[in-house]
Amino acid sequence: MGEGKIIAGVLAPHPPHLVYAENPPQNEPRSEGGWDALRWGYERCRKSVLAQKPDVFLVHSPHWMTVVGHHVLGLPRFQGLSVDPIFPHLFRFRYDVRVDVDLSLLIHEEGRKAGLTMKVMRNPDFRIDYGAITSLYLMNPAFDVPMVSISCNNSPYYFSNEVGQEEMKRLGEATAEAIERSGKRAVLLASNSLSHRHFTTEPEIPEDMSHEHIYHHGQYLWDMQVLKLMREGRSRELIDILPEFMDMASAEVKAGALTWMISALGFPAYPAEVHGYGSVIGTGNAVVEWAHERMKNERAHEREEGRERTRGRWGGQADGAAEERTGGVR
Amino acid sequence: MNGQVAAAYVVPGLPHPLLAPEASPAWRKLRGAYARVAAEIEATDADLILYFSTQWLSVLGYLFQADPEPGWTLVDHNWHEFGAMKYKMRVDTEFASAYAREVKAMGHYAREVNYEGFPIDTGVVVAQALLNPSNRFPAAMVSCNMYAEKQETLSIGQAAVRALEKTGKRAIVVCVTGLSNRFEVEEIDPLDDKLSSLKDDEWNRKILEILGEGRLEDVSEVMREFSRQANADMGGRGIWWLNGLCGKHNDFSGRVFEYQPIWGTGAALAGLYPKRAIRPVPGWVNDEADLVERFVGAGVKAKASDSSAARPVAGEAVIENRRDEASRGEGPPSGVVRAEKAPEPVGPYPHARRVGDFLFLSGCGPRKPGTKIIPGVVIDAEGNVVAHDAEAQTRSVLENIKAILEEAGAAIEDVVDVQVFLTDMKRDFAIFNKVYGEYFTKSGPTRTTVEVGSLPTPIAVELKVTAYLGPRSRAGAR
Ligand SMILES: [Fe+2]
Numbered sequence: 001m002g003e004g005k006i007i008a009g010v011l012a013p014h015p016p017h018l019v020y021a022e023n024p025p026q027n028e029p030r031s032e033g034g035w036d037a038l039r040w041g042y043e044r045c046r047k048s049v050l051a052q053k054p055d056v057f058l059v060h061s062p063h064w065m066t067v068v069g070h071h072v073l074g075l076p077r078f079q080g081l082s083v084d085p086i087f088p089h090l091f092r093f094r095y096d097v098r099v100d101v102d103l104s105l106l107i108h109e110e111g112r113k114a115g116l117t118m119k120v121m122r123n124p125d126f127r128i129d130y131g132a133i134t135s136l137y138l139m140n141p142a143f144d145v146p147m148v149s150i151s152c153n154n155s156p157y158y159f160s161n162e163v164g165q166e167e168m169k170r171l172g173e174a175t176a177e178a179i180e181r182s183g184k185r186a187v188l189l190a191s192n193s194l195s196h197r198h199f200t201t202e203p204e205i206p207e208d209m210s211h212e213h214i215y216h217h218g219q220y221l222w223d224m225q226v227l228k229l230m231r232e233g234r235s236r237e238l239i240d241i242l243p244e245f246m247d248m249a250s251a252e253v254k255a256g257a258l259t260w261m262i263s264a265l266g267f268p269a270y271p272a273e274v275h276g277y278g279s280v281i282g283t284g285n286a287v288v289e290w291a292h293e294r295m296k297n298e299r300a301h302e303r304e305e306g307r308e309r310t311r312g313r314w315g316g317q318a319d320g321a322a323e324e325r326t327g328g329v330r
Numbered sequence: 331m332n333g334q335v336a337a338a339y340v341v342p343g344l345p346h347p348l349l350a351p352e353a354s355p356a357w358r359k360l361r362g363a364y365a366r367v368a369a370e371i372e373a374t375d376a377d378l379i380l381y382f383s384t385q386w387l388s389v390l391g392y393l394f395q396a397d398p399e400p401g402w403t404l405v406d407h408n409w410h411e412f413g414a415m416k417y418k419m420r421v422d423t424e425f426a427s428a429y430a431r432e433v434k435a436m437g438h439y440a441r442e443v444n445y446e447g448f449p450i451d452t453g454v455v456v457a458q459a460l461l462n463p464s465n466r467f468p469a470a471m472v473s474c475n476m477y478a479e480k481q482e483t484l485s486i487g488q489a490a491v492r493a494l495e496k497t498g499k500r501a502i503v504v505c506v507t508g509l510s511n512r513f514e515v516e517e518i519d520p521l522d523d524k525l526s527s528l529k530d531d532e533w534n535r536k537i538l539e540i541l542g543e544g545r546l547e548d549v550s551e552v553m554r555e556f557s558r559q560a561n562a563d564m565g566g567r568g569i570w571w572l573n574g575l576c577g578k579h580n581d582f583s584g585r586v587f588e589y590q591p592i593w594g595t596g597a598a599l600a601g602l603y604p605k606r607a608i609r610p611v612p613g614w615v616n617d618e619a620d621l622v623e624r625f626v627g628a629g630v631k632a633k634a635s636d637s638s639a640a641r642p643v644a645g646e647a648v649i650e651n652r653r654d655e656a657s658r659g660e661g662p663p664s665g666v667v668r669a670e671k672a673p674e675p676v677g678p679y680p681h682a683r684r685v686g687d688f689l690f691l692s693g694c695g696p697r698k699p700g701t702k703i704i705p706g707v708v709i710d711a712e713g714n715v716v717a718h719d720a721e722a723q724t725r726s727v728l729e730n731i732k733a734i735l736e737e738a739g740a741a742i743e744d745v746v747d748v749q750v751f752l753t754d755m756k757r758d759f760a761i762f763n764k765v766y767g768e769y770f771t772k773s774g775p776t777r778t779t780v781e782v783g784s785l786p787t788p789i790a791v792e793l794k795v796t797a798y799l800g801p802r803s804r805a806g807a808r
Contacts, residue, residue: 066408067513068593081447086389088445117516123410125403127449151407153515200477201439202390218706218719248706248722 041276
């Protein structure tokens with residue numbers, strides 16, 4: 001094996017409202033739509049990602065919470081009914097998902113090598129959390145690509161946001177290593193919203209969009225600041241300000257998914273594409289794609305062109321070694 | 331004893347005593363204690379068991395289980411290797427509706443949930459399996475709102491006793507909560523399971539000592555401090571709920587059945603047996619601001635001065651030390667306080683200065699200690715403030731003030747006067763007021779609030795505080 005690659009990373013938030021709004025057959029409650037900007041954003045992102053023929057989706061969701069280590073699923077198939085404990089009136093979804101157990105086990109192994117506490121979940125009655133199901137559905141409603149689900153280990157945050165971040169960076173590196181070894185074409189889904197203060201009441205019709213807006217302006221500004229860094233390819237700065245973002249906007253990225261993904265992508269210096277931004281009961285949500293493989297190829301192409309130009313001018317004296325490292329496109 | 335409550339219990343909600351009692355002597359002892367509690371419950375004439383679990387979290391108000399026969403095979407998210415928990419319960423839906431109505435009548439959002447597969451939390455499933463396995467008693471359960479503060483949680487408890495009275499029912503009340511909630515974060519040998527810190531252990535014992543004396547109101551009153559010191563499970567909301575339900579008093583006989591670690595956290599079973607009939611409290615005021623937090627018991631305060639209490643009760647020692655330094659001709663002059671955990675002054679002044687029994691604090695902003703970071707401010711490339719978050723700033727100011735007070739040996743309860751400076755009264759007053767209300771009550775310090783053109787750094791909130799440290803200080807402040 002070997003030669004596996006990450007083809008894309010996606011900030012893929014999981015408000016169950018978006019699934020509810022689409023009325024898929026698997027979900028029992030019915031709606032009249034709602035949250036269109038985000039759903040259309042997901043649609044664009046989905047097209048872009050699925051066109052690249054991924055072999056596996058890896059999802060990190062804050063709603064599979066563990067306190068002892070990072071867990072991965074170790075059985076090939078899970079079927080069941082996922083009911084959101086917070087919004088049960090919106091999300092009661094019958095799922096049937098296939099798991100890439102080989103990749104799960106590689107992540108388990110690489111995580112251990114990196115000194116992390118890792119566990120494999122092998123209980124057949126386990127119920128997949130609604131966060132993972134939501135992100136997976138929105139990226140690929142057909143569920144015909146296997147998945148790997150990684151639990152959200154909350155315990156490093158007993159110490160501090162920064163300790164938590166460091167651990168997620170290591171998990172990201174271990175994940176990238178495992179993907180490389182697997183030979184698979186992988187897409188990473190960081191299942192997190194951005195600012196996360198939400199309203200504690202709901203309109204009579206949940207999808208009544210005349211009530212939907214961001215919780216407050218300060219939260220919007222924080223979201224914009226974070227999105228700006230993503231769009232400008234400033235992922236190191238992005239990760240540096242996350243601990244403050246977590247405190248200031250109660251950001252769900254505290255759960256670590258974004259840090260995990262950015263680290264697995266090797267802190268990309270290319271711009272990410274924001275497919276959509278919108279609020280869901282006051283929280284800020286964005287669908288953002290790091291088109292990893294495409295950007296890598298484009299960069300390689302640009303370098304190639306640069307070399308040609310250099311050769312033209314100085315007669316073939318291009319110095320590959322002097323090439324600037326582009327901030328780690330893996 | 332008549333009344334709406336036959337007995338109340340505090341029990342832990344982790345699955346270990348249910349699924350793996352033989353793996354650890356600690357878990358086995360907890361399992362044994364569960365059996366003793368179950369036997370007591372079995373002997374009562376209660377109509378139902380009412381559960382509040384810190385593991386059933388809600389965001390939109392409160393949820394009430396309204397499926398008459400919920401059933402599922404539950405696998406815990408973290409403890410899946412210990413196996414599945416298959417359950418089938420009998421739910422008192424009449425009571426669930428009545429309780430939801432009372433909560434709504436108090437102005438909160440409430441929803442009855444009757445959905446196949448709704449995830450009943452591990453805490454209730456464990457408690458139900460060990461206390462009421464044959465479904466002899468129908469069950470009722472309410473969620474724990476993770477945003478609710480103390481007063482609201484107390485009120486939700488009180489709503490339960492109103493619903494019990496209206497339906498003419500008598501309940502066994504079970505609060506499913508851990509004590510100190512710091513897990514060991516790595517694999518452990520269950521045979522060696524122990525409390526994750528000595529401090530947590532000491533705090534748990536202190537809480538259980540008071541609970542064992544039946545002083546529920548006193549335990550409820552120390553929950554905030556317990557949370558700070560020992561990371562109480564869901565900030566002690568379970569105890570608040572129970573205390574609100576029982577009407578905020580200490581009139582119980584108490585019994586601690588067992589206290590053991592589960593994966594480093596504190597787990598205990600305790601019983602509270604009312605010495606007077608528990609009925610709705612006449613005139614229970616719903617408006618949070620009108621609910622004055624009273625300190626009923628004297629014992630807790632006295633005990634707080636023993637060595638295991640981290641927070642000094644009187645500030646004399648701290649201040650005196652500084653005087654000694656001063657008398658040696660070095661260090662700050664008499665009564666001067668320079669706090670380490672508060673932001674550095676931006677000019678030639680101390681954080682606080684004590685004169686007699688009064689402690690005067692310099693104006694204090696939200697800046698984080700040791701940094702130039704001002705929480706809740708968004709600054710553009712030119713350094714102009716483009717937005718600020720009054721809530722984050724107010725909270726940060728108050729935390730800074732608490733830090734200064736604590737380092738001076740005082741506490742926020744000692745504050746007698748507050749002057750407030752806001753740069754945008756119109757926009758920020760309401761939100762400021764709300765956060766302020768989390769720290770002070772109507773019978774707290776006097777207060778003056780003014781709008782100012784600007785403050786020395788790009789902050790939106792500054793507080794100037796005076797505390798009184800003389801005799802009877804806290805009684806006076808509260
Ligand atoms: Fe979420």
